[in-house]
Amino acid sequence: MFFLVFNSIKEVPVKDEQVLPEAQQEKSGVTRRSFLKAVTGTAAGIGISQVVSPALIHALEKGLERHPVVWIQGQGCTGCSVSLLNSVSPPIADVLLKIISLQYHPTVMASEGETAMANLFAIAKEYKGRFSIVVEGAIPTAEDGKYCIVGEYHHKEYSMVELMKELAPQAGSVLAVGTCAAYGGIPAAEGNVTGATGVMDFFKAEGIKTPVVNIPGCPPHPDWIVLSIAHLLEKGIPELDDNGRPTLFFGENIHDNCPRLALYDEGELSETLSDPKGCRMDLGCKGPDTYADCYKRKWNGGLNWCVDNAVCIGCVEPGFPDAQSPFYEPA
Amino acid sequence: MAGCKPQAETAGSTQKVKIHIDPVTRIEGHLKAEVEVKNGVVVDARLSGGMYRGFEQILRGRDPRDATQITQRICGVCPTAHATASALALDDAFGVELTDNGRIARNLILGANFLQSHILHFYHLAALDYVNGPDTAPFIPRYKNNDVRLPKDLNQVGVDQYLEALEMRKICHEMVALLGGKMPHVQGIVVGGSTEIPTREALNAYAERFKKVKDFILKKYVPLIYLLAGPYGDLLKTGVGHKNLVSWGVFPTDNKGNTLLKSGVYTDGKDYDVDPAMIKEFVKYSWFEDSTTGLNPTKGETKPNPNKAGAYSFIKAPRYNGKAHEAGPLARMWATNPDLSKTGQDALGVKKFRDIGDAGFSILGRHVARAEETALVAMAVEEWLAQAQPGKETFVPASIPKNAEGLGMTEAPRGALLHYVDIKDSVISNYQITSATIWNANPRDDMGVRGPIEESLIGVPVPDVENPVNVGRLIRAYDP
Numbered sequence: 001m002f003f004l005v006f007n008s009i010k011e012v013p014v015k016d017e018q019v020l021p022e023a024q025q026e027k028s029g030v031t032r033r034s035f036l037k038a039v040t041g042t043a044a045g046i047g048i049s050q051v052v053s054p055a056l057i058h059a060l061e062k063g064l065e066r067h068p069v070v071w072i073q074g075q076g077c078t079g080c081s082v083s084l085l086n087s088v089s090p091p092i093a094d095v096l097l098k099i100i101s102l103q104y105h106p107t108v109m110a111s112e113g114e115t116a117m118a119n120l121f122a123i124a125k126e127y128k129g130r131f132s133i134v135v136e137g138a139i140p141t142a143e144d145g146k147y148c149i150v151g152e153y154h155h156k157e158y159s160m161v162e163l164m165k166e167l168a169p170q171a172g173s174v175l176a177v178g179t180c181a182a183y184g185g186i187p188a189a190e191g192n193v194t195g196a197t198g199v200m201d202f203f204k205a206e207g208i209k210t211p212v213v214n215i216p217g218c219p220p221h222p223d224w225i226v227l228s229i230a231h232l233l234e235k236g237i238p239e240l241d242d243n244g245r246p247t248l249f250f251g252e253n254i255h256d257n258c259p260r261l262a263l264y265d266e267g268e269l270s271e272t273l274s275d276p277k278g279c280r281m282d283l284g285c286k287g288p289d290t291y292a293d294c295y296k297r298k299w300n301g302g303l304n305w306c307v308d309n310a311v312c313i314g315c316v317e318p319g320f321p322d323a324q325s326p327f328y329e330p331a
Numbered sequence: 332m333a334g335c336k337p338q339a340e341t342a343g344s345t346q347k348v349k350i351h352i353d354p355v356t357r358i359e360g361h362l363k364a365e366v367e368v369k370n371g372v373v374v375d376a377r378l379s380g381g382m383y384r385g386f387e388q389i390l391r392g393r394d395p396r397d398a399t400q401i402t403q404r405i406c407g408v409c410p411t412a413h414a415t416a417s418a419l420a421l422d423d424a425f426g427v428e429l430t431d432n433g434r435i436a437r438n439l440i441l442g443a444n445f446l447q448s449h450i451l452h453f454y455h456l457a458a459l460d461y462v463n464g465p466d467t468a469p470f471i472p473r474y475k476n477n478d479v480r481l482p483k484d485l486n487q488v489g490v491d492q493y494l495e496a497l498e499m500r501k502i503c504h505e506m507v508a509l510l511g512g513k514m515p516h517v518q519g520i521v522v523g524g525s526t527e528i529p530t531r532e533a534l535n536a537y538a539e540r541f542k543k544v545k546d547f548i549l550k551k552y553v554p555l556i557y558l559l560a561g562p563y564g565d566l567l568k569t570g571v572g573h574k575n576l577v578s579w580g581v582f583p584t585d586n587k588g589n590t591l592l593k594s595g596v597y598t599d600g601k602d603y604d605v606d607p608a609m610i611k612e613f614v615k616y617s618w619f620e621d622s623t624t625g626l627n628p629t630k631g632e633t634k635p636n637p638n639k640a641g642a643y644s645f646i647k648a649p650r651y652n653g654k655a656h657e658a659g660p661l662a663r664m665w666a667t668n669p670d671l672s673k674t675g676q677d678a679l680g681v682k683k684f685r686d687i688g689d690a691g692f693s694i695l696g697r698h699v700a701r702a703e704e705t706a707l708v709a710m711a712v713e714e715w716l717a718q719a720q721p722g723k724e725t726f727v728p729a730s731i732p733k734n735a736e737g738l739g740m741t742e743a744p745r746g747a748l749l750h751y752v753d754i755k756d757s758v759i760s761n762y763q764i765t766s767a768t769i770w771n772a773n774p775r776d777d778m779g780v781r782g783p784i785e786e787s788l789i790g791v792p793v794p795d796v797e798n799p800v801n802v803g804r805l806i807r808a809y810d811p
Contacts, residue, residue: 075384078359079407079515085451086501086514093494102469106356109469110459112803113352119472140383146637147645149361149381152353186404191389193635219407219515273526274726300508303536309512309519310526313400321401326394 066101076137080178087222117153142195182214214244218315255287286314376788380646412743414520416750421522424737433524447503448744454496462489557678572787576662581742595666613776631763648773657783658746658770697808
């Protein structure tokens with residue numbers, strides 16, 4: 001069902017005039033070797049050896065020729081981008097300078113306006129069928145797309161809808177990063193009037209066939225984004241569940257794997273939010289209906305996670321937020 | 332290419348040249364700038380906020396406690412500020428008083444993200460206006476003549492610090508997560524306080540990281556700002572605006588309403604205490620129903636109309652006492668008027684923030700304010716770490732009231748932030764948000780007066796219309 005796009009992505013490389021100079025590499029500690037070591041270290045640390053196979057390491061090496069990516073923002077909050085910046089292994093500097101060639105990203109790119117838009121369309125043309133689009137944020141389809149204007153080029157104003165219709169068919173693959181891009185998320189919640197839509201639904205309605213990988217989360221863990229990109233580069237689209245998410249990260253139920261499961265089994269349930277012990281079921285935890293590996297990956301360098309701090313609100317699920325509301329009442 | 336092909340391309344042309352920049356990049360969100368340049372300076376400006384989601388509509392009918400989670404998703408750079416404003420509004424409506432430890436835990440969560448946000452802003456959003464990154468995406472393409480004036484060695488310092496700052500802001504988010512659960516979008520700020528009672532281990536882990544961040548702020552970030560004032564000194568003299576400021580105050584130091592960064596309004600050269608009743612949101616030039624104009628947020632309505640003729644932005648135009656006021660670090664530091672950092676005092680030869688005078692109301696002045704504020708908040712974080720008590724309660728449970736109103740006023744890194752909630756039958760009946768950037772990036776109000784950034788653009792030099800670098804520099808100084 002999901003064909004491998006590996007062959008079409010293979011012959012990519014973006015030849016920039018000058019990649020990071022030798023001296024810079026040494027100073028920042030970013031060498032090919034240390035980078036690979038860091039990635040392997042991640043796998044060992046979380047005990048998910050299948051995530052970083054030798055083939056994948058090869059991919060990251062090949063990635064040093066840098067796969068072109070354009071990052072388009074719709075109705076989002078930039079939280080997914082900020083989360084990506086928190087990547088530990090590899091650090092974001094490595095992602096930007098070694099793995100991907102981030103040709104367009106409104107939050108970090110040097111250029112603006114016409115210069116930025118010209119580059120966007122030029123890259124799409126030059127790498128037709130071989131570049132990836134990352135979508136962050138939902139696509140508002142009501143009122144002729146007027147609820148999200150993303151740019152102006154040669155006197156023509158582009159809505160998110162128009163830009164996606166023009167660019168998506170030219171791309172090799174699309175990553176819908178964040179629950180908004182994957183399923184509509186909060187902008188698509190009950191009460192919205194903007195016709196906010198996720199990428200897969202939008203493509204279906206518009207007949208766009210470019211393959212999509214959903215990487216939901218509000219925001220997604222940086223590892224889910226980086227390692228999905230790595231998988232895409234080496235082996236193509238990873239195995240996806242019925243919701244279009246890589247089973248690699250979204251195949252396990254949080255409750256069934258929760259470190260606090262034993263407490264649940266013994267009937268020790270937390271009574272207030274600041275109770276450090278106990279299963280969070282009575283506080284509204286949506287772990288039982290949520291599929292993600294947060295329970296072992298944890299967050300922000302493995303320091304903490306939602307359940308230890310309060311409750312899971314099921315932010316990776318297609319129904320978020322309405323299906324999990326109220327967040328602080330049991331389902 | 333800089334925008335519409337201008338008819339007259341010579342610098343200082345007496346003909347009016349229109350420049351459109353869309354997207355304005357290295358901000359958060361969607362913004363278009365349309366400026367008119369004549370005789371080498373900006374003579375008119377219109378800013379358009381091009382995206383709408385409708386949080387105020389989406390929140391209706393929900394459990395009030397969910398607002399603290401949902402409103403964080405307004406912004407992935409400052410979710411802790413929205414969580415704080417929402418929690419304050421709910422504290423007010425539910426009638427809860429925080430424990431000391433709860434108040435301090437919230438300050439530690441919010442404080443760490445203030446540090447993150449300001450570091451991110453200067454280095455990863457603004458710096459490429461002053462420093463050239465390596466010749467590789469996303470640091471290229473650039474404007475052909477981008478007016479970067481640094482000699483090679485100083486430019487390399489900038490690049491090195493850009494990369495180091497990526498690590499520093501990541502560390503700040505680790506600090507946030509230690510008490511907040513994860514970041515972006517924390518679990519740890521709720522009505523009644525904070526959800527995770529700090530352990531000695533968590534506080535030590537926070538402190539260990541904080542030490543690295545504090546060193547970076549004091550030894551690299553603050554000095555770099557003052558260093559830039561040399562080659563870019565002209566940018567301390569342009570971008571004045573209306574010269575009115577609002578701050579609601581942030582980081583409560585007790586339960587009596589005192590805050591680290593003070594509240595205060597500065598209008599036409601005079602200081603006033605904050606009176607929330609003075610706030611009105613105008614929509615004549617905003618894509619909202621005209622019937623909803625001129626309302627105080629506690630009576631606010633949000634009814635989008637993207638087809639309304641004459642309007643040009645999804646941002647409402649808030650006015651305080653009928654006048655446009657800007658928000659952000661400049662407003663807070665002006666209201667607080669603390670001693671400058673040692674570096675600042677040595678560089679400027681003055682002692683207190685207001686001694687900077689008019690230079691504060693400029694492109695670079697707003698960067699100076701932000702850097703000084705970062706140092707000040709860092710000092711406070713150190714104190715809160717010492718005050719936090721391991722094992723002491725941070726959360727006070729409270730039931731949802733049947734009918735109640737609540738107002739939460741605080742500060743996001745980019746400015747004054749207000750959440751208002753009206754609860755009826757235990758669910759949200761009305762929820763209005765007057766956020767930081769709408770104070771700065773708004774369009775004209777019903778009286779035809781420009782918004783703060785629009786006004787600040789007037790007089791800004793644009794000698795080269797193909798490379799209008801000062802327009803972006805001015806806008807980014809506000810951190811929209």
